[in-house]
Amino acid sequence: MVPNLQRPFVVTTDASQYDISAVLAQQEGKKLRPVEYMSKKMPSKKLAKSTYERELYALYKALAHWRHYLLGRFFYLRIDHQTLKWIKTQPVLSDALKRWIEVIDQYDFKLDYVKREYNKVADALSRRPDCLGALISELGLSEDVTRSLGEAYKEDPVTMHIINKLQAKHKATFNEFVMVDGLLFLEKAGLRRLVVPSREILRGLFLGDCHDATGHFGYKETSANLVQQFWWPSMLDDAKKYVKTFQVCQRDKPRTPAPLELLKPLPIPAGPGQSVSMDFMDTLVTSKNGKQHIFVIVDRFTKYARLIVMPETARTEHVIKLFMDNWVRDFALPKTIVSDRDVWFTSEMWSKAVEQMGSQLQVTSGNHPEANGQVEQMNRVVQHLLRYYIKPN
Secondary structure (H helix, E strand, C coil): CCCCCCCCEEEEEEECCCEEEEEEEEEECCEEEEEEEEEEECCCCCCCCCHHHHHHHHHHHHHHHCHHHHCCCEEEEEECCCCCCCHHHCCCCCHHHHHHHHHHCCCEEEEEECCHHHCHHHHHHCCCHHHCCCHHHHHCCCHHHHHHHHHHHHHCHHHHHHHHHHHCCCHHHHHHEEEECCEEEEEECCEEEEECCCCHHHHHHHHHHHHHHHCCCCHHHHHHHHHHHEECCCHHHHHHHHHHCCHHHHHHCCCCCCCCCCCCCCCCCCCCCCEEEEEEEECCCCCCCCCCEEEEEEECCCCCEEEEEECCCCCHHHHHHHHHHHHHHHHCCCCEEEECCCHHHHCHHHHHHHHHHCCEEEECCCCCHHHHHHHHHHHHHHHHHHHHHHCCC
């Protein structure tokens, strides 16, 4: 249907664990006429942390997809989850949620909550018939692992008890568990998670996938990765033991000493892009392209960071060009720039460039990296991630 720009649009969105969908329509008499459909695969399981985050992400992507129709016009928004009614009342929001809400707030709409049974089109688009069959490929399981899981199910009394109840069509079990291509899944709170039987090599494989392959973060992050994809009775206890006894993590875990005295924090910026912290980090390893340093820039309000690789011998004019191309071009000039007393930042050329930008340069005192805490914290995170891959032993 060709849209009539004189009439308001109606946007309906929905999300499942693996897909998001939306319908753009217009009222024609008593019927809604579709203008366009949208359906996309969820980019990663990490994104799909909870139902309200999936629903909010679907809305964010729909508005961005139909921005040319919706921005600056009033429209009706219909969703089957009461996400937006309470999301802004939460005391703590992730950076991703803050960015999505900031985009959503640019639009003028009236929110209508609809029951799932009346949201059939968007709901169907987000739950394609091939979704069940795609679960195994989504988890990236090889044929050997799939075969081992099937064999281990028969040896584990817990999983065999569940499978026997499924075969007997036990109602309570049938509502929580499902068999897909010979594998057992727990379906709860909108997530479908693989049930892992009691075989040490299999559980160790999935623990390693959620810890070693995702940056060697601590117990909380490892557990958060696990609960999105897998389930077994003692999973969280096993995750805590695995992280606690992982030798590389225990050896390289950074220590944070207590400050010697009370610290006076920098004033909080009034909004995004107004103040940035920057620093240089030496990786101690030169890449094939001759890059050894990382230019770290952090927005002090949103904590958004840009990491830019550069050679050790880069001159000040090159640093200025990197800043202009990788930050100013996308986010405009900041009002203040916080940095340490690195030779690049104390050079006359850098001072003149900052003055021409109309920005104020705030330089921390010597031997006090905590004065530029945000970027130093980002440096630690990057070092933590790179340490295990550049020189794991």
